[in-house]
Amino acid sequence: MELLIGSTLALFVGAATSALGMDRERVFYPTVLIVVASYYLLFAAIGSSGEPLLPELGVAALFIGLAVWGWRRNLWWVVAGLAGHGLMDAVHHLLVHNPGVPRSWPGFCMAYDLVAAAWLAWLLARRGLPARALRPGMAG
Numbered sequence: 001m002e003l004l005i006g007s008t009l010a011l012f013v014g015a016a017t018s019a020l021g022m023d024r025e026r027v028f029y030p031t032v033l034i035v036v037a038s039y040y041l042l043f044a045a046i047g048s049s050g051e052p053l054l055p056e057l058g059v060a061a062l063f064i065g066l067a068v069w070g071w072r073r074n075l076w077w078v079v080a081g082l083a084g085h086g087l088m089d090a091v092h093h094l095l096v097h098n099p100g101v102p103r104s105w106p107g108f109c110m111a112y113d114l115v116a117a118a119w120l121a122w123l124l125a126r127r128g129l130p131a132r133a134l135r136p137g138m139a140g
Helices: 003-018 028-046 053-072 077-094 105-127
Strands: none
Touching: 003 028, 003 105, 028 053, 028 105, 053 077, 077 105
16 A cells, blocks of 8 residues: 555656646755655654664765755756665665664655656656756756
């Protein structure tokens, strides 16, 4: 059920933000990746155990860095980041023991991330959303 809900929500968010024009700014999907990357930190705090906080911070930093890099350079890096986070969700339990993670979260987040990555890839390929910044290293 979490796969269906995650996929459906990502399709809804993608369609709604596209219809409203909210995704025309290059910063939109990098921001989505930053938010997605932060949830496991929230779950570490909810689990009231400090143990997973540092490893979760390392994982989040990787994806946040990818979001910033993609925003500054090329949005295809953000596609890779969203897809990579989705794949990471499938093996997260092998990487970090975080008792605050809801049982249904990894499947939900994996589905959301993979569909969001596919949606952004479609926007870049079909709709003409500029993948590259106007000048190298600059947001545009």
